[in-house]
Amino acid sequence: MPASVAIVGTGPSGCYLAQALLKARPDLRVDLIDRLPVPYGLVRYGVAADHQGTKAVTRQFERLFERQGARFIGNLDIGADVTLDDLRGCYDAVVLAAGLSVDRCLQIPGEDLAGVATAGEVIRALNEHPDSKALPPLGRRVVVMGNGNVAIDLVRLLAKSGEELAGTDLGEGPSAWLQSAGVEAIDIIGRSPAAQAKFDPVMVKELHRLAHVRIAVEGAGSTEDAEAQKRLDALAAIDGTTHGDRQLTFRFGLTPLAIEGQDGRVTAARFRDASGVEVTIPCDTVLTAIGFQSCTNLSRDDLLVDALDLDAGVLAAGLYATGWFRRGPRGTIPDNRTDAQVLAARILNDLGETGGKPGLPATEGLVDHAGWKRIDAAELAGARPGRCRRKIADRQTMLEIAQDR
Amino acid sequence: MNITVLYGTETGNAEMLAEDVAAHLEGAHEVACTNLSDFAPADFDPGQFYLVICSTYGDGELPASAKPFAEAMEAEMPDLAGVHFAIFGLGDTEYEDTHNFGSRIIAEMLQARGASQIGERVLHDASGGDMADDLAMDWADSVVELAAQQMKEDA
Numbered sequence: 001m002p003a004s005v006a007i008v009g010t011g012p013s014g015c016y017l018a019q020a021l022l023k024a025r026p027d028l029r030v031d032l033i034d035r036l037p038v039p040y041g042l043v044r045y046g047v048a049a050d051h052q053g054t055k056a057v058t059r060q061f062e063r064l065f066e067r068q069g070a071r072f073i074g075n076l077d078i079g080a081d082v083t084l085d086d087l088r089g090c091y092d093a094v095v096l097a098a099g100l101s102v103d104r105c106l107q108i109p110g111e112d113l114a115g116v117a118t119a120g121e122v123i124r125a126l127n128e129h130p131d132s133k134a135l136p137p138l139g140r141r142v143v144v145m146g147n148g149n150v151a152i153d154l155v156r157l158l159a160k161s162g163e164e165l166a167g168t169d170l171g172e173g174p175s176a177w178l179q180s181a182g183v184e185a186i187d188i189i190g191r192s193p194a195a196q197a198k199f200d201p202v203m204v205k206e207l208h209r210l211a212h213v214r215i216a217v218e219g220a221g222s223t224e225d226a227e228a229q230k231r232l233d234a235l236a237a238i239d240g241t242t243h244g245d246r247q248l249t250f251r252f253g254l255t256p257l258a259i260e261g262q263d264g265r266v267t268a269a270r271f272r273d274a275s276g277v278e279v280t281i282p283c284d285t286v287l288t289a290i291g292f293q294s295c296t297n298l299s300r301d302d303l304l305v306d307a308l309d310l311d312a313g314v315l316a317a318g319l320y321a322t323g324w325f326r327r328g329p330r331g332t333i334p335d336n337r338t339d340a341q342v343l344a345a346r347i348l349n350d351l352g353e354t355g356g357k358p359g360l361p362a363t364e365g366l367v368d369h370a371g372w373k374r375i376d377a378a379e380l381a382g383a384r385p386g387r388c389r390r391k392i393a394d395r396q397t398m399l400e401i402a403q404d405r
Numbered sequence: 406m407n408i409t410v411l412y413g414t415e416t417g418n419a420e421m422l423a424e425d426v427a428a429h430l431e432g433a434h435e436v437a438c439t440n441l442s443d444f445a446p447a448d449f450d451p452g453q454f455y456l457v458i459c460s461t462y463g464d465g466e467l468p469a470s471a472k473p474f475a476e477a478m479e480a481e482m483p484d485l486a487g488v489h490f491a492i493f494g495l496g497d498t499e500y501e502d503t504h505n506f507g508s509r510i511i512a513e514m515l516q517a518r519g520a521s522q523i524g525e526r527v528l529h530d531a532s533g534g535d536m537a538d539d540l541a542m543d544w545a546d547s548v549v550e551l552a553a554q555q556m557k558e559d560a
Contacts, residue, residue, distance in 0.1 A: 050499075201464050
């Protein structure tokens with residue numbers, strides 16, 4: 001019997017790893033396990049609804065199941081439904097590719113005020129993740145803290161008009177939320193100087209195409225570094241855009257001090273600038289986009305501390321980690337492809353010719369690839385005019401469709 | 406015909422498409438499929454017809470797997486007279502200003518060294534309604550036919 005590999009997490013990191021393993025060793029048993037009834041993790045729930053082109057990688061990942069013989073095991077939460085030790089008992093190798101999905105907090109006063117939310121919560125809710133919270137009340141004056149790609153995604157979506165969302169898979173509720181708020185101003189605040197901002201230049205340049213915005217960039221400064229200069233060039237390219245009334249203002253070098261409120265609701269965000277002067281920005285909504293941490297039922301911190309060779313992705317004999325779960329919340333989808341290819345070579349080397357563990361036994365309540373395809377078909381068939389898909393946001397409904405033979 | 410499908414990829418989409426095109430042509434032709442990262446300018450052979458499939462990444466840049474090839478082209482300045490190629494680009498009009506620059510860079514680079522382009526550079530838009538496969542198979546069939554005529558005339 002050929003060796004068996006379980007990959008926990010079916011986002012890009014997990015799928016790219018399965019792809020690399022099966023390309024080299026088509027005879028392997030590779031099971032891709034997700035705690036949700038649907039696959040693809042970040043591509044489905046993290047990539048913004050108006051970047052459908054980026055989601056095209058799922059066409060590659062579908063082939064894992066359709067042609068390369070990988071199995072999908074959905075609706076199975078490793079660490080809760082099955083322990084990691086039990087899983088390791090069933091497979092010759094287990095790889096944790098579960099990503100990082102809990103938002104980091106600022107840890108400043110006022111984070112519990114109404115009108116304050118994390119970008120991850122909002123992006124998940126906009127993408128209709130079954131475990132997402134309700135979308136927070138959205139005011140007219142929004143402060144976005146953070147200037148990575150997640151922050152830029154959020155700013156772009158908040159600044160788009162209804163017609164600019166055509167062709168997306170944005171649902172009815174999220175569409176209404178974005179359109180009914182009447183956002184007038186968005187301040188995008190970076191703690192670091194612009195040269196050290198986390199966004200990709202192409203993400204910022206894209207904002208120039210928004211139909212209804214005015215864009216100002218304050219205090220971007222200068223740099224000697226060629227890579228950093230690309231970020232400053234991107235900001236310079238959008239500075240002064242006058243396509244409409246929604247005001248976007250980029251500000252840099254502001255350290256958050258507190259979020260202020262009245263009657264339990266946010267009224268302003270307070271910062272300190274590089275020269276020590278306090279800056280107060282009145283607002284009714286604060287969205288924080290300052291990075292992610294682990295959220296699964298897997299004790300990532302303990303696993304990483306005890307890792308045999310974390311750089312190589314080896315946590316213990318027969319136990320591996322890849323993607324954000326290994327590296328932390330840095331890097332793009334293709335960065336995780338590179339990671340996966342390196343780790344696949346290591347795993348294949350470690351496996352050698354050994355093997356024979358049979359994988360997880362069949363269990364009630366799980367979703368296989370055919371079940372996912374039934375959910376997928378229902379979502380595609382349900383798309384309303386102007387949308388390419390109508391996501392099913394409720395786990396129970398997903399399971400009913402998946403199991404409806 | 407002897408055909409080499411070359412691909413430049415960053416997310417793997419161009420690689421998948423190249424493999425599909427190679428499989429599509431295989432019955433009737435001798436086909437190889439190679440990542441540009443594994444291909445040197447000195448490997449070009451006028452006896453082969455090259456189908457290049459290349460995406461675009463970042464700010465209108467070449468995808469990661471095409472970058473070492475581009476650097477080698479610049480360093481070695483090979484003479485590609487007599488080499489025929491056709492090119493298919495993958496891009497996304499979400500990034501309108503730099504849409505499909507990757508395939509353009511490769512096409513210009515090959516032409517500058519004397520290679521002959523067969524047919525138009527066909528561009529796929531990931532944000533559009535067409536499947537890349539549908540476009541690419543028709544493209545491959547038509548450029549292979551054009552190349553057969555052209556290479557016969559040249560010979």
